[in-house]
Amino acid sequence: MRLRVVHALSGGRVLTTAQLCERMPEVPKVTMYRHVALLAEAGFLEVADEQRVRGAVERHYRLRQNRPAVDTDAAAAMTPEDHRRGFAAAMAVLIAEFNAYLDRDGADPVADGVSYRQGTLWLSPDELAQMTSELLAILDPWLANRPAPGRAPYLLSPVRFPVGPTSPGEEQT
Secondary structure: OHHHHHHHOOOOOOEEHHHHHHHOOOOOHHHHHHHHHHHHHOOOEEEEEEEEEOOEEEEEEEEOOOOOOOOHHHHHHOOHHHHHHHHHHHHHHHHHHHHHHHHOOOOOOOOOOOOOOOOOOOOOHHHHHHHHHHHHHHHHHHHOOOOOOOOOOOOOOOOOOOOOOOOOOOOOO
């Protein structure tokens, strides 16, 4: 749920909790408010603006630019079970976002350039590092894009992990 909120606010978007509820109508409002509060308390969200609406204060949230992240040190400290839970949560968000897309009026996966391909790459550690560096260099200018007329947000979820033998001389079956 919290990952979905973070995704909804990605790309520089600023939304109220009510707008988040509109984007995720299957989520009870009280649940949405609780998760937004938890994300704000944890330092992932910040209040971009506040407005009085019918006597109540309506907060507009955005992602903090310097929000907490799982860096290399934090990932190294995680147990295999922590990684398993994190990956499962990320995949659950991906599935929920894809279902929400397909449920929209006029969703057209072909016209919208939807892709969900998989492939296996055989890479040495140096080749993996080089590929990662080159991919980041390619994506960096696109990640700087902000919402603008004619632009639609696209979710890019690269997933990478070894699938075969890790010992020299082992054969892939």
